[in-house]
Amino acid sequence: MALEQAVAALEALLGTRLSAKRADRNAHGASETWYPLTPPDVVAWPETTAEVSEIVKICAREGVAITAWGAGTSLEGHALPVQGGVVLDMSRMDKILETDTEDRLVRLQPGVTRVALNDDLRATGLFFPVDPGANATLGGMAATRASGTTAVRYGTMRDNTAALEVVLADGRIIHTGSGAVKSSSGYDLTALFLGSEGTLGIITELTLRLHGQPEAVSSAVCAFDTLEAAVETVQLTIQMGIPMARIEFVDAEVARVFNKINGTQMPEKPHLLIEFNGSESAVAEDSRRFGEVVEEMGGADFQWATTTEDRNRLWKMRHQAYSSCVASRPGCMGLVTDICVPISRLAESVERARDMIAAAGLVGPILGHVGDGNFHAILLLDRDNPQELETARDLAHDLAAMALEMHGTITGEHGVGLGKRGLMAEEHGEAWNVMGEIKRALDPKGILNPGKVVPDAEPV
Structure with missing residues (x-):
């Protein structure tokens, strides 16, 4: 009734x-x-x-x-x-309401997609950098605290959201944050709603921070004989302070998929995909230094993509890696893991993940935003084999446990949703119950996106 x-x-x-x-x-x-x-x-x-x-x-x-x-x-x-x-x-709430080029801010509704925003900003000399791959809505990206390929340089939605308008569970409309660069005024409610996945309120407006479009951009792809050498190259590049706009890793299986789906001729080896942004001289110097690191670590088949068209093809291929991997095994479905570890443990964690996937008897290409310690295994599963799904879920749990053992996190960017809620107590302990108390305070009837993020509770 x-x-x-x-x-x-x-x-x-x-x-x-x-x-x-x-x-x-x-x-x-x-x-x-x-x-x-x-x-x-x-x-x-x-x-x-x-x-x-x-x-x-x-x-x-x-x-x-x-x-x-x-x-x-x-x-x-x-x-x-x-x-x-x-x-x-x-x-349908997809309007860009105001662009402030002097303060590098844009105010918009949550249904605006990241591609639509950057298309609108093209003539201003500014852009919004957070790029999770999919053409997601910015409201959804805020709700999941999204990041992506550019987080190593520009940060995540947390770093690029200045203010929010939110409708609470009782219909009240509140505003959080401001256009100021910083504030010490009270609780940081903007940060609270970022990543809350619609469980605390519904985002109806965002004010986002913009960045200047770089004068020069250069991208490259290079191959390595071993997975460990590729990941260690990332660590060494970061330790040398070489500023990267993106640095991505794909294993040999993903390289095979790229060749099959996109018609490329990449060696069937682990690869790094990298991009540098800045002035012409800075990009040239950063590229040179990175090339020296690659040579030192035994990298080869270096290919630079300096034209806009070549760069777009490279990153489109990377962004479509998930769908390409799923398409490479007809009739399968994907279960994507998403752990993030300290950079110092990255090579070890990727190697262990590869061994765990092999021991489980699963097909699981590995790729990720290794510049910030975040990587994924795309577990390709037979839709008609429930045992394979059970094995994959067990493996995902074991990978998350490994991340926690290394003082990392169960999710670097995909969020909690349904899939990671069962792991929250292991990562947060009593703090997970505190999250539940915040949920009950703001949504006592439990009507906002129930069954997600926080522990179950009886509505009051």
Whole structure:
């Protein structure tokens, strides 16, 4: 009855922007990876913060679950409505509201994608650097505290978000942060909502920090005989203070996939993909020094990509590595691991991960943003083999345990969602219960993206 009353009130508010059609529900109950279909009862498309507030008030009054939806590109089931209810599709809140070139800030709605933002900024000489690969919405990127290939130079969403507008679980609208470079004013609520995955509030506006477009950009790819040599090259480059915009690692299996899917002719060996940004002279000097490191570590087949077209092809290939790996094994599905360790333990952790995958009898190409100690194994699983999925989940747990043993974290960028919630107590101990207390304080009825991030609790 509560759901029926909520749907009736939402229909009165939204009209045709509320749908219970099976196709719409299924589209908002599927994920990019192995999680089963979990459709909501209805899908809503708000267009303003005021509408989001009214929708949340209706759901709060009736005790109906509400889950925010961006582009649906997350890999841990963050936006799956596991308790049904309402999915709030933010795609129509896609306006860039104000660009301040003097203070290098942009204010926008959460449905704007990172590609759309940078297209809009092209003539300003500024850009937004956080690049997780997928063309995700910026609201979703904030909610998951996303990072990606450029984090080694520019940081994550945490470093590049100045302020937020958030609708709380009772419909109140609050503003966090400011346009100032720094503040000592009270609790950092902006940081609290970043990475909360829609469990504490729904982001309806963001103010983001922008960066100057570099004068010169140069990218390269180089091969190594061993995985260890490639990873140790990354460590040495960082220790020498060579400033990298991106430094990515792919193993020999990923190189084979690239050749198969993209028609490249990369040696079937581990590779580093690197990019330098800056002035013409700085990029030339950084490239020269990096070339010396590669030579010292036994790297070969060095190929520079200095034109925009060549660079775009290189990074597009890297960004599509997940889908390419899945496509390379027809009929399979992917389970992606996502651990992050201190740089000093990186080579050891990658080597151990490779051995653990082999011992489990699984196919699992390894790649990652090794410049900040974050790497992934893409476990390719037979959809019709439940034992393989169970083995892969056990392996993912063991890899996370290894990361914690090395004083790392169970997730470097993909977030918690459904897949990592069972590991939170191991990483955070009593602090995980504190997170649950914060959730209950802000969402006492437990209606915001239930079943994610924090421990289960009885609604009050």
